[in-house]
Amino acid sequence: MYNWKTWFSDWTFFADGFLRTLYISMLGLAFTLVIGIVVGILLCGKNRVVLAVCRGYMSFFQNTPLVIQIFIYYNVLPKLGIYLDIVTIGVMGLALYTGAYAADIVHSAIKAVPTGQMEAASSQGFGYVQAMWHIILPQAVKIGLPPMTNQAVNLIKNSSVLAVIAGGELMYRADTWSGDNLIYGPTFVMTGVLYLVICLPISLLARWMEKRSVRHV
């Protein structure tokens, strides 16, 4: 009981971390979507150089641990004269990492729209961009949204790696506070609950959208 009491007496410390996690995650998510959509659409093109660049970006960021990427932004970039603050590193690091997966989702969602749709659009006098915007993308969004929300949940959970560079977010606060007070049980149970509070609604939303899209197709 002593341990739980002590935890609750310091709740504002965790509330700050919670808000910071939320802030970094939401900004990261916005950039993830931008990267995902741009790279995903470029992947549908035919320019070899563009394809190679996109593939290279995705291969690198999907196949190296996020914690190493973050560590490089934090400790190696300053030696090259590039000094980014923690929030920027968090947002950029998470967006570049998750964006590599989001691009895959956008790409396959577009591919999943039957080719007949594009042909039909062209026969009606739509240009490539117009057909993409009015015909293909609205259908692709429906297909791609559920897996995209899964990536959003991953991004939020992954924000916890910022703890290794003193990120000030929820996981860092849990590590620091539990170390200072040597109270581990309540700290990590409650930290888990706080992550759950952010992630569970998104997961439920994803499930609901999935059901809905099945009904409408």
Place this chain on the structure above:
Amino acid sequence: MKKLFCLALALTLAMAFCMTAMAEETDGVAAIQAAGVLKVGVKADVEGFGYQDLDGTYSGLEIDLAHEMAAIILGDADAVEFTAVTAKTRGPLLDTGELDMVIATFTIKADRIVQYDFSKPYFVDAVGLMVLKDSGYTCLADLDGKTIGVAQSATTKDALQAAADEQGITLEFSEFPTYPDIKAALSSKRIDCFSVDKAILMSYLDDTTEILPDSFAAQPYGIAVKKGNTALLDLVNETIATMREDGTLDELVEANNLVAVDWAVVDSYDYLWEDAAALEAAAE
């Protein structure tokens, strides 16, 4: 039928788990003797205290202490199994029973005594400040408004904050999981100062860094055992007392190139146990 079988299996497992948990509640010393090996958590990255060479061998004052404990408990100084711990892992590893004791530059504090049983101190060290040579900082006052890198679960932050309050300056803190992380952050100028106990700082000193003359809040190190393991704690305390009296502890300190311990200072920390008892009483 299948469901019933699963339920029976789950119950058996749960019972087996409870029974092993209960078996652990017996006398801590007897349990170690039954196991035939003393499991000790030590630092692997602090020269002079607990340091692991590239070939895997440990050396330092705390390693010597562990061997001494094994000789007393098991009659064999080599019956020790070392596990490298950090400030963050040493507590939980004691709780789970993974380790019998932790000898890892563990500073004795009243609120820590509430969570673990601590021996009397075997060493006292002060908090120091390491800065980059080209930064031009010469004392704590120069670091007004700057960021100090400290280790998670270390007492450094409290000690520096107290000193800062006294001098009327403000400090920012960034906390990292390991000492090399802090050193890396200092080299990349993420932080302006690396602060931890002086003996630990010494092992991170290189051409680009220097240690400032300032010293803060002497920190007494103690051996920690699981809360309530009184038999083991008594034995550890007896051993430390004997080693102090016959001078072996002083010899070991000197052999590991550490600064000689002022035992009068060590004994002035007895109030910590009284503070801890008061804390526990207040929480009741």
